[in-house]
Amino acid sequence: MxxxxxxxxxxxxxxxxxxxxxxxxxxxxxxxxxxxxxxxxxxxDPDRHCNTDWILQTDSNLTTDEQLNLTLPREDDGTFSKCQMFVPVNWSIGSIRENGLNETRGCQNGWVYSRAMYEATVxxxxxxxxxxxxxxxxxxxxxxxxxxxxxxxxxxxxxxxxxxxxxxxxxxxxxxxxxxxxxxxxxxxxxxxxxxxxxxxxxxxxxxxxxxxxxxxxxxxxxxxxxxxxxxxxxxxxxxxxxxxxxxxxxxxxxxxxxxxxxxxxxxxxxxxxxxxxxxxxxxxxxxxxxxxxxxxxxxxxxxxxxxxxxxxxVKSGGIKDIFTSAVLVKYLLIVSFAWFSLNLGYFSVIFNVGKFGLNIFLVQFLFGITEMPAHLLCIWFLELIGRKKSLISTLLTGGVFCLLTLAFPRDCAIVITALVTAGKFFLNWAGSVCLIYIQELFPTSVRQTAVGFGSIAYRGAGLMSPLLNMLAIYHWAIPILVFSSLAVTSGALVFLLPETRRTELPDSANETEGNRNMSTKKMGSDSNVVEQNGRNSTKL
CATH class of the missing domain: 1.20.1250.20 (MFS general substrate transporter like domains)
Structure with a gap:
């Protein structure tokens, strides 16, 4: 067949x-x-203050500064409170000016927001x-x-x-x-x-x-x-x-x-x-x-x-059962899922700290996108040049090592640390592209989508865990970096246990995955010759 x-x-x-x-x-x-x-x-935490338009009923000619001075308490630093207001009273404006207001409560009628950066947000x-x-x-x-x-x-x-x-x-x-x-x-x-x-x-x-x-x-x-x-x-x-x-x-x-x-x-x-x-x-x-x-x-x-x-x-039924009845498929799933989890944990841990760079948020978002594009372009070339296995190993190890190197510098070396973290993010993102193609090629058609789904669960789970990992920085700033970098390096080492899938056909059965992973281009060429020969015979008939 x-x-x-x-x-x-x-x-x-x-x-x-x-x-x-x-x-x-x-x-x-x-x-x-x-x-x-x-x-x-x-x-x-947008710039804001409580809506205190109630006082305008006593004097509609109040200026904004007068309204805020009469109706809002001040914080210790002298700024108006963002969450508190004086309790409204049925006094004349003269009584309010003379006696002042002292009792406070939370904002009752909403807030007035600054529109300096956004017109409206969630x-x-x-x-x-x-x-x-x-x-x-x-x-x-x-x-x-x-x-x-x-x-x-x-x-x-x-x-x-x-x-x-x-x-x-x-x-x-x-x-x-x-x-x-x-x-x-x-x-x-x-x-x-x-x-x-x-x-x-x-x-x-x-x-x-x-x-x-x-x-x-x-x-x-x-x-x-x-x-x-x-x-x-x-x-x-x-x-x-x-x-x-x-x-x-x-x-x-x-x-x-x-x-x-x-x-x-x-x-x-x-x-x-x-x-x-x-x-x-x-x-x-x-x-x-x-x-x-x-x-x-x-x-x-x-x-x-x-x-x-x-x-x-x-007809092959497929499903998760077929994966767990094969020791080889289980090994592949665990290794690739762990690699996907590790790289995404590091990637999002870096992303969620972007506010600490001190740059314009629109510029940072643009730079994040534009700097990722070369990684995916290089990925296409390297996947065919050196294969999936070497690509994944090298990107995971390089990304993890770059992030680990940040621990060798004092925290006040902002430029060096930012450069190292950006380089680490670049390689981890590259590794993500490799994982996406690698996991498809390791599993047969009957369970391919299930395997990709479970790999994605690990990938998305890392995104959920990354904010929690960053919270450990309250104990020591190096803990998040040490954890996700070490996981990336470890997962890169485990990839040595996977087979190479470059220029091999997608497997259609578990038997092909377990016993025929070395389907080389030589075999592919022979299959093509068979098809071409059949075509010539058909023409003669």
């Missing part, structure tokens, strides 16, 4: 069809970072200040929890319902709930909407990449993962420009919804993975897709090849 890799080489493994589907599935990654903007770009619209200031962090945590939930839900689900459906559904959910978040009347509706958006975003990132990868041949297979990461980095730059120009989170949500509508329209034309269809025994559907791809790529396929495709195949 001809394997799917041989079929791809016959119909074109990186022709016009692959380029169109690759662009269609990776382009939305430009928009995905924009979904973070409503809670990333907000002042957690914090100012929902009054997430003073006794509700913790809600800003809750919003971020719930969104990150949504990303984690997306890995739980859409990873294993794709094994049963296909890559196409579990790519389309997240797009629709993001389209609906990004608008719902924008029109939210209160913070609770906003939180629910953001959780669903996070869930859908996490599902789309995984499934779209796997769907594109399963249509691409071995020589260009790294493109799907690296391009999705590259577009996401560009999206960070777009996000900085969007918020800098808009400064109103609700308007930004509507613009994001408009951009997402473009994806929602064309996503229905993205085809299913023929590789997955064959594994499910749906050979007639796979046959039709293969014919369409061959026509788009302007390739001719021999009839006997289609006979091989439509022949009854054993």
């Amino acid at each position: 001809v394997d799917f890799g041989a079929i791809l080489r016959t119909i074109g493994d990186f022709g016009l069809f692959q380029k169109i589907i690759l662009l269609g599935l990776t382009l939305p990654n430009v928009f995905l970072p924009l979904f973070f903007c409503s809670f990333l770009f907000m002042e957690s 914090v100012t619209d929902f009054d997430l200040v003073c006794d509700k200031s913790y809600m800003a962090e809750v919003v971020q945590a719930i969104f990150m929890s949504g990303l984690l939930a997306g890995s739980f839900i859409f990873g294993p689900t794709a094994e049963s319902y296909g890559r196409r459906r579990t790519t389309q559904l997240p797009v629709v959910l993001m389209q609906i709930f990004v608008i719902v978040a924008g029109v939210s009347p209160n913070v609770y509706v906003y939180i629910v909407a953001q959780f669903i958006v996070g869930t859908a975003l996490g599902g789309y990132r995984m499934n779209s990449t796997v769907l594109a990868t399963e249509w691409i041949g071995v020589t260009k297979r790294s493109f799907a993962s690296c391009l999705s990461q590259l577009f996401a980095a560009f999206g960070q730059c777009v996000m900085a420009g969007l918020v800098y120009g808009i400064r109103d989170w609700r308007k930004a949500q509507y613009i994001i919804g408009g951009a997402q509508a473009f994806v929602t329209l064309y996503i229905w034309w993205i085809p299913e993975s023929a590789r997955w269809l064959l594994e499910q025994g749906r050979t007639e559907e796979a046959n039709q897709l293969i014919r369409r791809v061959a026509a788009i790529n302007k390739r001719k396929i021999p009839d006997n090849l289609l006979d091989e495709v439509t022949r009854e195949r054993e």
